[in-house]
Amino acid sequence: MKTSIATVSVSGNLREKLEAIAAAGFDGVEIFEQDFIADAGSPREVGALIRDHGLEITLFQPFRDFEGLPQGPLRDKAFDRARRKFDLMQELGADLVLFCSSVHPEALGGIDRAAGDFAELGEIAADRGIRVGYEALAWGRHVNDHRDAWEIVRRADHPNIGLILDSFHTLARGIDPETIRRIPGDRIFFVQLADAPRIDMDLLYWSRHFRNMPGEGDLDMTGFMRAVMAAGYAGPVSLEIFNDQFRGGLPGSVARDGYRSLVALMDDVRRAEPSTGVDLPEFPARVTVDGVSFVEFASRGKEAEDLGALLAALGFTRVGRHLSKALTLWQQGEIRVLINEEPGDFAGSVYNARGTSVCDIGLRVGSGRDTVARASALGGEPFAQPASPGQLAIPAIRGLGGSLLHFLDSGQADVWSAEFETLAEAGEGAGLRRVDHIAQTMTYDEMLSWSLFYTSLFEMAKAPMVDVTDPDGLVRSQALQAGGLRITLNGAETHRTFAGAFLAESFGAPVQHLALESADIFATAEALAARGFDPLPMTENYYADLMSRFDIDEGMLEALRRFNILYDRDENGAFFQLYSRPFAGGMFIEILERRDGYAGYGAPNAPFRIAAQKRLMRAKGMPSV
Numbered sequence: 001m002k003t004s005i006a007t008v009s010v011s012g013n014l015r016e017k018l019e020a021i022a023a024a025g026f027d028g029v030e031i032f033e034q035d036f037i038a039d040a041g042s043p044r045e046v047g048a049l050i051r052d053h054g055l056e057i058t059l060f061q062p063f064r065d066f067e068g069l070p071q072g073p074l075r076d077k078a079f080d081r082a083r084r085k086f087d088l089m090q091e092l093g094a095d096l097v098l099f100c101s102s103v104h105p106e107a108l109g110g111i112d113r114a115a116g117d118f119a120e121l122g123e124i125a126a127d128r129g130i131r132v133g134y135e136a137l138a139w140g141r142h143v144n145d146h147r148d149a150w151e152i153v154r155r156a157d158h159p160n161i162g163l164i165l166d167s168f169h170t171l172a173r174g175i176d177p178e179t180i181r182r183i184p185g186d187r188i189f190f191v192q193l194a195d196a197p198r199i200d201m202d203l204l205y206w207s208r209h210f211r212n213m214p215g216e217g218d219l220d221m222t223g224f225m226r227a228v229m230a231a232g233y234a235g236p237v238s239l240e241i242f243n244d245q246f247r248g249g250l251p252g253s254v255a256r257d258g259y260r261s262l263v264a265l266m267d268d269v270r271r272a273e274p275s276t277g278v279d280l281p282e283f284p285a286r287v288t289v290d291g292v293s294f295v296e297f298a299s300r301g302k303e304a305e306d307l308g309a310l311l312a313a314l315g316f317t318r319v320g321r322h323l324s325k326a327l328t329l330w331q332q333g334e335i336r337v338l339i340n341e342e343p344g345d346f347a348g349s350v351y352n353a354r355g356t357s358v359c360d361i362g363l364r365v366g367s368g369r370d371t372v373a374r375a376s377a378l379g380g381e382p383f384a385q386p387a388s389p390g391q392l393a394i395p396a397i398r399g400l401g402g403s404l405l406h407f408l409d410s411g412q413a414d415v416w417s418a419e420f421e422t423l424a425e426a427g428e429g430a431g432l433r434r435v436d437h438i439a440q441t442m443t444y445d446e447m448l449s450w451s452l453f454y455t456s457l458f459e460m461a462k463a464p465m466v467d468v469t470d471p472d473g474l475v476r477s478q479a480l481q482a483g484g485l486r487i488t489l490n491g492a493e494t495h496r497t498f499a500g501a502f503l504a505e506s507f508g509a510p511v512q513h514l515a516l517e518s519a520d521i522f523a524t525a526e527a528l529a530a531r532g533f534d535p536l537p538m539t540e541n542y543y544a545d546l547m548s549r550f551d552i553d554e555g556m557l558e559a560l561r562r563f564n565i566l567y568d569r570d571e572n573g574a575f576f577q578l579y580s581r582p583f584a585g586g587m588f589i590e591i592l593e594r595r596d597g598y599a600g601y602g603a604p605n606a607p608f609r610i611a612a613q614k615r616l617m618r619a620k621g622m623p624s625v
């Protein structure tokens, strides 16, 4: 299988684009004509440059407004333009060109007229060894459906004229992709892929600004590609993504996301329909995450002491000390928190760059090796650092913000007894049992990239995006959920939001808060109070509003108020939350109880929680507000 991407999908000048595309692992590139014209190199030089990057020109595009013009100067000019572009392609070393369906105001309809134009063009193309692919734009004047484009190609009946399919144009119009199965695979000259979020808007505007990578949007990319492969298509699979954010993004990361999305999609296709014979090296399927094994903080000195004191107030016990490193293990229920003060380690470099922050997350998975093998096949970076004596090798990769993800499986020797001296047994503590979710903060522009990272590696579902209003801006929040792992991604648009300020203060630390589950939040709150835990204070206005929104009995309301517990409900059940005060530049701990399968994250409470956090930060003169 040849992978390809259109230059229009990546930011930068042509040379930066090519560099990024080659480095990401693609075999070929669609040259978007504008990118070529803007370059100072001659066609031959640009062609050589592309091949020097180890890339093949899979397609030259687009040629517009060709077919259906009335006999006379307009039509003659269209043929003349085509000849000139064929000459240019010969110099570039490109043999396939995309003609998109006409939007020309003078274009006449008629399938046979268009077929006649392409039959004539086929002869001109054949003389030069060029093939022409015809694509139905979703907003084409007369042709806006791949079935009509195929009928034109079929009637043109010329070996140098074929069909180009683009998932966006088919799926955005709601055309059933199953109709592709009826088209002979060798008549499909090229396939372009783009996903998109479901937004109700003008097709052209939607296509030119909001396309995204397969898996990042809501279109049925797997269904589309299954039909294409079942039809017998054997050419390149190519991404053609028009997206405002990507145009302004970093070329390298957009290209890497593209590669990841394309390989993950084709892997899904072969698993869903093995008979399609997708030609892709074998690698493991998406991984099921059983739970969070540990969360590790990089810290040092007084900050590490303060963090330890917070953990103690939360009911954690310091259960172990690493045999060779300045690393302590705290535990409560199934929750393990590590505080790493080792200066020479990965944690040391994280501390130097960001101060106290989460540097590593350990996940329990079926197979750690398979997880890393899948991540690598998708273009990810395995991580290894020199092990100290007695240290176990645990498979790891780089995750958000360069932090680490370690993968522990049941076959892995027990790292806790092997590497740690036992100091105490973990007691009941305050009744916290497990990590409910890990909340990661990033810029809004990075959200798609990180949701793709998680959903392509793990068996995970995406919840709809919700808007969280901070007094100083909007934060978008999206929850990703797998068996034993929930992650919320919070995308900050400005540094003035609580999330954005944290990001700026911590130089991109990935985890802003940990949410820990209690089986009985009132008992936990009682136990925390006894340990001197200082919760985030909520306002009387908040509780008055709760009374108006919900039927809560007086006794319960009084307990909520007394312990500063927040409340929500969904169609399943009730939800209770309790927050720590912010520490280390805006991190915090959430304690929660879900009753009767409450599935959300308390989004209606977020504005009031954020306002309370900001009030406290301001009162303490902390720099972020």
Ligand SMILES: O=C(O)c1ccc(O)c(O)c1
Residues within 6 Å of the ligand: 061, 062, 098, 100, 135, 137, 166, 192, 207, 208, 240
């Ligand atoms: O938006 C466009 O004009 C355009 C051009 C070429 C394509 O392949 C396409 O899908 C859209």
Ligand SMILES: [Mg+2]
Residues within 6 Å of the ligand: 135, 166, 192, 240
């Ligand atoms: Mg297209």
